[in-house]
Amino acid sequence: MSEPTIDTLRAHDIHPSPQRVAVGRYVLYTDEHPSAEVVFDRVRAALPTISLATVYNTLNLFVEKGLLRSLALREGRTVFDPCLEPHHHFIDDETGTIVDVPWDALEVKNVDGLGDLQVDSYQVVLRGKRLS
Amino acid sequence: MSEPTIDTLRAHDIHPSPQRVAVGRYVLYTDEHPSAEVVFDRVRAALPTISLATVYNTLNLFVEKGLLRSLALREGRTVFDPCLEPHHHFIDDETGTIVDVPWDALEVKNVDGLGDLQVDSYQVVLRGKRLS
DNA sequence: ATCGGTGCAAATTATTTGCATGAAT
DNA sequence: ATTCATGCAAATAATTTGCACCGAT
Numbered sequence: 001m002s003e004p005t006i007d008t009l010r011a012h013d014i015h016p017s018p019q020r021v022a023v024g025r026y027v028l029y030t031d032e033h034p035s036a037e038v039v040f041d042r043v044r045a046a047l048p049t050i051s052l053a054t055v056y057n058t059l060n061l062f063v064e065k066g067l068l069r070s071l072a073l074r075e076g077r078t079v080f081d082p083c084l085e086p087h088h089h090f091i092d093d094e095t096g097t098i099v100d101v102p103w104d105a106l107e108v109k110n111v112d113g114l115g116d117l118q119v120d121s122y123q124v125v126l127r128g129k130r131l132s
Numbered sequence: 133m134s135e136p137t138i139d140t141l142r143a144h145d146i147h148p149s150p151q152r153v154a155v156g157r158y159v160l161y162t163d164e165h166p167s168a169e170v171v172f173d174r175v176r177a178a179l180p181t182i183s184l185a186t187v188y189n190t191l192n193l194f195v196e197k198g199l200l201r202s203l204a205l206r207e208g209r210t211v212f213d214p215c216l217e218p219h220h221h222f223i224d225d226e227t228g229t230i231v232d233v234p235w236d237a238l239e240v241k242n243v244d245g246l247g248d249l250q251v252d253s254y255q256v257v258l259r260g261k262r263l264s
Numbered sequence: 265a266t267c268g269g270t271g272c273a274a275a276t277t278a279t280t281t282g283c284a285t286g287a288a289t
Numbered sequence: 290a291t292t293c294a295t296g297c298a299a300a301t302a303a304t305t306t307g308c309a310c311c312g313a314t
Contacts, residue, residue, distance in 0.1 A: 015269070017269090017270065017271085019270085019271070035303095036303080037302095037303085050271085051272050051273085052272090052303095052304090053271070053272050053274095053304085053305080054270085054271050054272065056303090056304060056305075057270090057271075057272090057305085060304095070207065072204045072206060072207045072208075073204060075202065075204045075210055076204075076210065076278080076279075076302085078303090099249065101246065101249070105245075106240055106242050107240070108238055108239070108240050108241075109238065109239040109241065110238050111238065111256075111258065114222070114233060114237060114258075116262055116263040116264055117222045117231065117233070117260060117262055117263075118260045118261050119222070119258045119259070119260040120260035120261070121258075121259050121260070122256055122258040122259065123256070123257055124240055124243075124256050124257075125254060125255055125256075126246075126249065126253075126254040127253050128249060128250045128251040128252035129252070130248055130249055131248040131249075131250055132248055147294070149294090149295065149296085151295085151296070168279080182296085182297095183296065183298085185279085185280080185281090185296070185297050185299095186297065188278090188279060188280075189280085189296075190296095192279095208277085208278075208303080208304075209277095209278070210279090
């Protein structure tokens with residue numbers, strides 16, 4: 001029986017302690033763009049003794065090791081996204097929900113024509129309401 | 133002798149107290165995308181007795197009254213921008229400097245073709261190095 | 265016993281709240 | 290004297306740091 005989360009952590013030089021595995025099992029597979037606080041709530045369901053500081057440290061470690069990306073999208077709190085490929089983000093202003101928008105769904109023209117601004121990466125941040 | 137900052141505050145139903153005028157004289161005309169802390173430092177040069185809480189409250193009031201926009205661009209701190217027209221932002225990863233990019237310098241295609249995502253506003257956030 | 269890695273209590277940073285004070289009627 | 294706006298001390302929220310503990314040598 002293999003445990004893919006543990007394999008992933010090892011592949012990135014992260015010792016798979018119980019706390020790190022519990023955080024990884026949730027945050028490496030979610031699409032809800034959680035803040036550290038949300039990760040804490042979710043992970044406590046599986047590991048009630050974990051502390052918020054350990055969640056922060058684990059998230060920062062995952063970012064450093066290239067498993068997660070941290071995003072400044074919501075005011076006042078950093079959110080985390082396990083999707084590493086370039087993509088855009090849509091923010092529902094009413095609910096705060098953040099949705100990934102595939103890279104190819106939009107096209108941005110003239111990124112290389114901005115004079116002395118040498119662009120290494122970019123994303124479009126969209127806001128509005130999700131109909132459903 | 134007219135004082136344009138005071139006129140602007142009055143035009144937006146903001147009582148021009150000395151603290152608000154001092155904050156406004158800086159933040160309504162700057163292009164440096166300051167955090168609250170930076171505003172505090174700049175304003176203290178003119179009004180050494182002002183407190184950081186008053187700076188925060190004044191910035192939030194200006195945002196509420198439509199004089200400023202607050203932006204989640206730097207991790208962990210909100211920054212403020214007096215430019216209200218739609219535009220994009222370039223962030224210099226080395227220095228943290230944020231530069232406005234005119235709306236017409238870029239073109240984003242297919243914003244209205246995202247299915248159930250009804251886009252009310254958007255901006256491109258670019259990162260890289262400014263050459264000079 | 266020593267050392268490197270781990271997790272969390274405590275500290276720090278960022279921001280908001282609530283109330284004392286003063287100006288206008 | 291009552292009301293309402295104002296500004297800041299104190300409180301709260303968000304995140305980081307530093308050290309005690311534990312397992313491997």
